[in-house]
Amino acid sequence: MSRWKNFLLFLTVMGPGIITANIDNDASGITTYSVAGARFGYELLWTLIPTTIALVVIQEMVGRMGVVTGKGLADLIRENYGVKAAFFMMLGLFIANFGNTVADFAGWAASMEILGMSKYIMVPLGALAIWMLVAKGSYRFVENVLLFACLIFIGYIISGFMARPDWASVAKSTFVPRLQWNTEYIYLSIGIIGTTITPWMQFYLQSSIAEKGIKKEDYKASRLDVIIGCSITDIISFFIIVTCATTLFPNGIKVNEASEAALALKPFAGDYASLLFAISLANASILGAIIVPLASAYYICEAMGWEAGINKTFREAPQFIGIYTMMIAAGALVVLIPGAPLVFLMVLSAVVNGLMLPFVLIFVIMLINNAKIMGEYVNSRGYNAISWATIVTVVVLTVLFVFSTIFPVT
């Protein structure tokens, strides 16, 4: 096959990996990177390399399952491990994703405030728009919105350059790990992995690949899509850290929120960098708020055997529309009620995510080694060793991350 033909093939297969990866940088992810950059400068940049490798190893397996089986991860878990495993997995996913939705609406509210718009108008408006998009919209439109929204992430790269970092020390910190033995440093480096590798994106990736109907013969192109997607995620994370590290760290400004970072950037990187940062945050938040509730409603209905689909009415698919509507409505409401337990919900979501990840990863590696399901596409022995090592490492770090979330140091 000629090189040109290969490239064309890639274009038709590409999408799921890149979209998934972009949604991964949601409001909570951006917060973690901003905090990491402001607190430790370039010091934590090196963690992105092992994180990317772990992400590629895991997503590659999930993508491969999507291509080979044509089914979602929720389907496979239900069919091979029964209703109990599927039910508790979905319950966990629901709680964690509700927290994610709240975090996304909070990110949306904060970025709108920075842009000078009242959250009491913009949050209900955003929620209504998202709900309408699915209830009344077409899939084509949603997909185009998503692909366009992925482009806005470039905003972070631009603000990274506008901050004028010292590239020599950036490069050094990226490739030469330097450990610091203080708790905050360790917690933040674990946090970076925890926000990058999440359970729900494994479900999302596999379903969207299965949905796209990618054939086994085109699997190599699909793998490239996944690898590029994972790299893009971490390139964006890289620039967020660089931006905050260059501007906020030398001036000793600590931030706790992504929106604080956007505001704090103003005096050091200029109005445009700050504005770009805020717009990118708004984009990431609304993107998450579209995908997370929708994806959750799909997996839950699929695993439980309930009718699902955006072109269905409430009467036809009550559980699907119910879950979807409830997540958006309650998610938006929590952000607007003064004194609502916002922090508690986000901590809960992080903890549930952390608790679920080991199970999800173990299901993944058990399923991918099941020759009855995967046929000749099971892991090779060498790849299995790498996968197990990755999974064990990620699981250990995640358990630590859960601990650090429940018992914060500060």
Add this chain to the structure above:
Amino acid sequence: MALFGELFLSEIIKKPVFDPKGEVIGRVKDVIVVKGDPLPEISAVIIHRKGKPNIIKWDAINIFNKRIISSFQYADSLQSYEYPEEDLLAVRDILDKQIVDANGAKVVRVNDIKLEGYNGSAVLIAVDVGMRGILRRLGAEHSSDEVLKFFKTQLSYNLISWNYIQPLRPELKSIALTVPRQMLSDLHPADIADLISQVSREEGAHLFKDLDIETAAEALSELMPERQAEIISSIDTEQAADIIEEMQPDEAADVLSDLPTEKAKEILEHIDREEAEDIEELLSHEEDTAGGLMTNVFIAYPPQITVSEAIDRFKKDAEEIESVYYIYAVDEQEKLVGVASLRDIIMADPQSTLADVMETKLKSVTPETDDMVVAEIISKYNLVALPVVDADDVMLGIVSVDDVIDIILPPSAKRGRRKV
């Protein structure tokens, strides 16, 4: 003599099995199902003893109900079991799998299986696809009943009788997707396409293979292009050619245009010459133009023939055509000169000529016209079909209103399985 009354499969899984002396010899893991008359029945129980699978034949089962399961066998006479692929196991192969509920034309999951005693054997009488099945497996059926009683409502049973279920593959090996074939062909092809688009590729292909040629052709045209290509590639060329031949030429061209060139060529070679030429001609046009939308099957007569002659010829010619709305008038050079609706023809004096009744101020487009422009013209002039002509007014084909509606409002099966 083993089973009386009824029970659910989930109620016996993990239950201890006793020997005649009351010692536990293992726990129920699965049951083997074989074809029975009239319903499938259990031929053996698989138990795990210290983690090792063993098989107990149904004849060796003494008592089998939701409280006690006992065997005539002792632990030392147990036979080990290897889980061969060809056995049909209720838990492994049926439980939690998707089945097609032909009644509502939707895909559901098997949450539980209902068994009943019949002449001493345990037969599978129904699958539970409802909320009750899920709650029962989670061990929460009774407590949910109590809670709901408080609200003065109750959960209904949602069972599909096994009478309506038929294994997808004849050897009964896998029933990952089950549907009564009889009922499947009773469904509208558009509903079948909807079902195919909701299940995995492999299952969709299996479902498709069971359809008769005519239904297959109609269902295929309702599917989204990638899915069409997949299915046609997965079946053998002969069968594919039969299905393509059955389709309207414009729809056939749509399917073939998404296939690899060699495969499309191969299929065309198996199709009747004349039909293949029609399709090839359509394939030469761009997809989103009038040429790509049109079909080259239409009715056209010389304007000088009489209405009664036109009706006679129409009765013969229209047999092969799915839907006809207009009779076109073309001169010796095949140039389009007029059009008459079937209503005009039927209402007209049989002795008048086609030229007398036809409308001569007619709208037409060239094959290169954009599909949205075609849609606008059809909508503006309230047409049922729009003729496509070349630069010399020679008639090439027609675009009918249903082709246009599919661009504006694609049927759900064409929009894909999942909308995330």
